[in-house]
Amino acid sequence: MTTAKKTGRTFLFRIPPKADLCEALEKFLARKKIRLGTVSAIGALSQATIGYYDQEKRKYFKKTIKGELEIVACIGNVSLKDGKPFPHLHAALSDTKMRLLGGHLFPGSTVFVAEVQVQEIKGKPYARRLDSATGLPLWPIR
Amino acid sequence: MTTAKKTGRTFLFRIPPKADLCEALEKFLARKKIRLGTVSAIGALSQATIGYYDQEKRKYFKKTIKGELEIVACIGNVSLKDGKPFPHLHAALSDTKMRLLGGHLFPGSTVFVAEVQVQEIKGKPYARRLDSATGLPLWPIR
Amino acid sequence: MTTAKKTGRTFLFRIPPKADLCEALEKFLARKKIRLGTVSAIGALSQATIGYYDQEKRKYFKKTIKGELEIVACIGNVSLKDGKPFPHLHAALSDTKMRLLGGHLFPGSTVFVAEVQVQEIKGKPYARRLDSATGLPLWPIR
Numbered sequence: 001m002t003t004a005k006k007t008g009r010t011f012l013f014r015i016p017p018k019a020d021l022c023e024a025l026e027k028f029l030a031r032k033k034i035r036l037g038t039v040s041a042i043g044a045l046s047q048a049t050i051g052y053y054d055q056e057k058r059k060y061f062k063k064t065i066k067g068e069l070e071i072v073a074c075i076g077n078v079s080l081k082d083g084k085p086f087p088h089l090h091a092a093l094s095d096t097k098m099r100l101l102g103g104h105l106f107p108g109s110t111v112f113v114a115e116v117q118v119q120e121i122k123g124k125p126y127a128r129r130l131d132s133a134t135g136l137p138l139w140p141i142r
Numbered sequence: 143m144t145t146a147k148k149t150g151r152t153f154l155f156r157i158p159p160k161a162d163l164c165e166a167l168e169k170f171l172a173r174k175k176i177r178l179g180t181v182s183a184i185g186a187l188s189q190a191t192i193g194y195y196d197q198e199k200r201k202y203f204k205k206t207i208k209g210e211l212e213i214v215a216c217i218g219n220v221s222l223k224d225g226k227p228f229p230h231l232h233a234a235l236s237d238t239k240m241r242l243l244g245g246h247l248f249p250g251s252t253v254f255v256a257e258v259q260v261q262e263i264k265g266k267p268y269a270r271r272l273d274s275a276t277g278l279p280l281w282p283i284r
Numbered sequence: 285m286t287t288a289k290k291t292g293r294t295f296l297f298r299i300p301p302k303a304d305l306c307e308a309l310e311k312f313l314a315r316k317k318i319r320l321g322t323v324s325a326i327g328a329l330s331q332a333t334i335g336y337y338d339q340e341k342r343k344y345f346k347k348t349i350k351g352e353l354e355i356v357a358c359i360g361n362v363s364l365k366d367g368k369p370f371p372h373l374h375a376a377l378s379d380t381k382m383r384l385l386g387g388h389l390f391p392g393s394t395v396f397v398a399e400v401q402v403q404e405i406k407g408k409p410y411a412r413r414l415d416s417a418t419g420l421p422l423w424p425i426r
Contacts, residue, residue, distance in 0.1 A: 005295065005296065006293070053352070103378045159418060212337070
């Protein structure tokens with residue numbers, strides 16, 4: 001995975017209000033057959049489901065927050081999980097006091113406005129597989 | 143807007159101390175005729191004007207913070223607004239206790255150091271127009 | 285530095301658990317001879333060393349935090365410092381309450397999982413030199 005690659009297609013688009021950010025992006029990736037790449041997004045959510053991974057207990061802790069949240073910085077990547085394009089996204093969100101919260105972004109995050117860039121990377125896609133050292137679905141290290 | 147595009151020119155540059163980050167970037171985009179693209183920046187500010195969009199009242203609430211702030215992650219995009227290249231930027235900033243605050247970044251944000259990347263995207267530019275569903279100047283969805 | 289450039293090679297890879305994020309990335313850049321570019325990463329750390337630059341005293345204040353931290357958004361760039369490829373990274377991290385903290389990312393940051401993209405930019409590399417106005421090693425402005 002440390003071999004040099006080239007960038008492919010670029011997409012800059014808006015996900016409509018009320019869509020689930022993760023699910024809408026996943027559908028977009030499947031439709032466009034984007035199997036490897038990077039993602040970034042800004043905008044606002046009306047609900048967010050974020051989590052952190054407990055490195056000892058090896059499970060995600062999630063919480064769902066309703067309310068007005070700016071997507072201050074959402075970045076991530078695209079690879080295959082269970083044979084399908086999967087967006088792995090982390091997001092920094094701001095509340096109405098402009099304080100930041102965030103973590104891993106899960107389905108259950110509702111778009112108010114989302115301006116998203118997807119940058120395809122050409123070449124053999126990566127497949128996530130359960131990694132015994134961390135308990136997470138990860139790319140192999142070679 | 144979901145048609146595949148290609149990346150164009152890349153710029154990696156520094157905005158000088160005391161400049162207004164948004165205004166300096168807007169001038170740069172106009173001078174280079176960059177009408178569609180993405181932006182990312184890190185550095186530090188001596189003053190920031192950030193805001194969030196009240197999704198019910200349909201207006202931005204802003205505040206200006208003076209003091210030492212790291213630009214932890216500033217990301218955004220470029221499109222046309224009122225016929226001119228417009229950078230839509232969100233920023234995560236840290237205070238001297240290393241706690242994060244942020245939101246939409248407005249003019250009134252003064253550079254101490256700013257290292258900026260602008261990635262042009264080729265093709266027909268997008269124009270922001272008032273969207274009746276949100277009250278915001280948005281790209282059309284097609 | 286405001287002349288148009290082109291993107292070069294792209295790398296999307298994982299840094300193994302227990303590695304020092306900054307040092308592992310620095311070695312990667314040296315091995316691949318990447319002298320100019322941008323970086324983004326998500327994942328999780330088991331320890332982080334972050335700091336902010338005191339703009340008056342002209343020195344970094346650092347702190348090291350042990351514990352579970354998501355890398356919510358780590359972005360930065362690559363240029364030459366002391367003749368070697370140097371990653372300048374800022375990071376937004378979340379604690380187990382999903383509150384965000386962050387700043388400049390220093391060596392002393394231990395990977396639990398790190399998924400990293402490096403985008404090379406072609407052309408003449410930039411060299412950081414001590415800037416008398418800020419006290420920081422910066423790119424020249426031309």
